[in-house]
Amino acid sequence: xxxxxxxxxxxxxxxxxxxxxxxxxxxxxxxxxxxxxxxxxxxxxxxxxxxxxxxxxxxxxxxxxxxxxxxxxxxxxxxxxxxxxxxxxxxxxxxxxxxx
Amino acid sequence: xxxxxxxxxxxxxxxxxxxxxxxxxxxxxxxxxxxxxxxxxxxxxxxxxxxxxxxxxxxxxxxxxxxxxxxxxxxxxxxxxxxxxxxxxxxxxxxxxxxxxxxxxxxxxxxxxxxxxxxxxxxxxxxxxxxxxxxxxxxxxxxxxxxxxxxxxxxxxxxxxxxxxxxxxxxxxxxxxxxxxxxxxxxxxx
Numbered sequence: 001x002x003x004x005x006x007x008x009x010x011x012x013x014x015x016x017x018x019x020x021x022x023x024x025x026x027x028x029x030x031x032x033x034x035x036x037x038x039x040x041x042x043x044x045x046x047x048x049x050x051x052x053x054x055x056x057x058x059x060x061x062x063x064x065x066x067x068x069x070x071x072x073x074x075x076x077x078x079x080x081x082x083x084x085x086x087x088x089x090x091x092x093x094x095x096x097x098x099x100x
Numbered sequence: 101x102x103x104x105x106x107x108x109x110x111x112x113x114x115x116x117x118x119x120x121x122x123x124x125x126x127x128x129x130x131x132x133x134x135x136x137x138x139x140x141x142x143x144x145x146x147x148x149x150x151x152x153x154x155x156x157x158x159x160x161x162x163x164x165x166x167x168x169x170x171x172x173x174x175x176x177x178x179x180x181x182x183x184x185x186x187x188x189x190x191x192x193x194x195x196x197x198x199x200x201x202x203x204x205x206x207x208x209x210x211x212x213x214x215x216x217x218x219x220x221x222x223x224x225x226x227x228x229x230x231x232x233x234x235x236x237x238x239x240x241x242x243x244x245x246x247x248x249x250x251x252x253x254x255x256x257x258x259x260x261x262x263x264x265x266x267x268x269x270x271x272x273x274x275x276x277x278x279x280x281x282x283x284x285x286x287x288x289x290x
Contacts, residue, residue, distance in 0.1 A: 002113045007154070009212050010117045014124050016208040020201040021128030029133045029179060033140050036171065037124055040147050043159075051154040054230030056248045059156050063249070066159075066166055067260050071267030073171045077178045078274030084182045085277070 007048035015041035028083065028090045032076045039069040113153070119146045133179050137172060144168045155228040158242040 014037055021034025043062045050058025080090055087094060104111065123146065126139030144167045151160035232238050234247045249257055 002109055005215060006113060006117070007150075009215060010120060010150075012208060012211065013121055016204065017121070017124040017128055020204060023204075024198055024201050025128065027133060029175065029182075030128070030136055033127050033136055033175065036140060036167070037127060037143070040144065040167075043163075044147060044150060047151055047154045047156045047159065050156065051228075051231065054227055056231060056244055057253075059159055059231070059245055060249055060253050062156070062159055063162065063245075064256065064260050066162060067264060070166060070171060071263055073174055074267050074271040075274070077174055078271035080178055080182060082274045090182055 004048050004052045007044060011041045011044040011048070014038075014044065026091050026093055028076075028080050028092055031092065032073065032080075035072065035076070036069060039065060039072075109153075113150075116146055116150055116153075120150070134176070137175050137179060140175075141168055141172050144172070155231050155241060157240075158245045 018034045018037030018041060021037065022031050025031050025034065043065055046058040046062045046065070050056065050062075083095060084090060089095070120143055123139050123143030127136050127143065130136040130139060144163060148160040148163040148168075151157075151163060229238065232241050232244050234243050
């Protein structure tokens with residue numbers, strides 16, 4: 001039988017992989033993609049609990065999470081465009097102007 | 101064959117979970133951003149199937165339309181726009197942080213092992229009925245989500261539209277050709 005814990009463990013693995021991606025990748029675009037993985041893991045968690053509790057609030061919250069993820073993607077990709085225009089790079093290490 | 105039929109839900113879940121993890125690993129390990137984006141696209145589709153298994157049909161459709169249709173197109177568009185010239189593949193990973201990631205992975209593994217060994221698998225199977233009922237009448241998941249979203253969560257719904265508006269304005273401001281940068285061309289990067 002598939003229980004909520006199965007989905008929670010899958011969500012945990014997905015979240016951790018996204019977190020590792022955010023930490024070790026240097027490419028700004030890939031970091032943003034890892035962030036999307038994290039958002040998806042959270043959604044999976046919310047949906048699993050929504051089904052188990054028979055409560056639609058989890059699904060509504062997942063809709064809001066998707067909205068925020070879309071906003072984050074738009075802002076992040078705008079930042080990539082600005083960074084590329086300014087320094088002709090998407091490698092995060094190259095953007096170190098604020099390091100004294 | 102009987103084993104397959106009687107354990108269909110379990111087999112389906114484990115196959116989908118394996119594909120999800122595989123796609124996630126692909127996103128963080130593939131060096132070419134286009135390959136990583138396609139891996140992420142596959143992951144989104146499989147997560148949508150997992151949503152259907154949890155009786156969140158409306159969210160599965162939203163997942164495919166917004167993530168696979170909208171956000172991924174945006175990602176691929178930006179990857180094409182900034183061109184592969186700037187994407188130096190030899191600098192894909194931040195090597196000093198790999199030990200940190202390994203330690204984190206071990207901790208996550210310990211967390212999963214404790215969940216399995218301590219037998220804290222939450223029992224109880226939810227009912228799809230509650231997710232499809234509007235005022236006591238069983239209609240469908242989309243109707244039920246719409247009913248709750250536009251009554252109980254109306255104010256958060258309106259607030260989140262402001263979030264989208266701010267993000268839209270922010271993206272326009274970031275993407276605009278800045279007059280300051282044009283005037284100081286060459287000074288910033290040197």
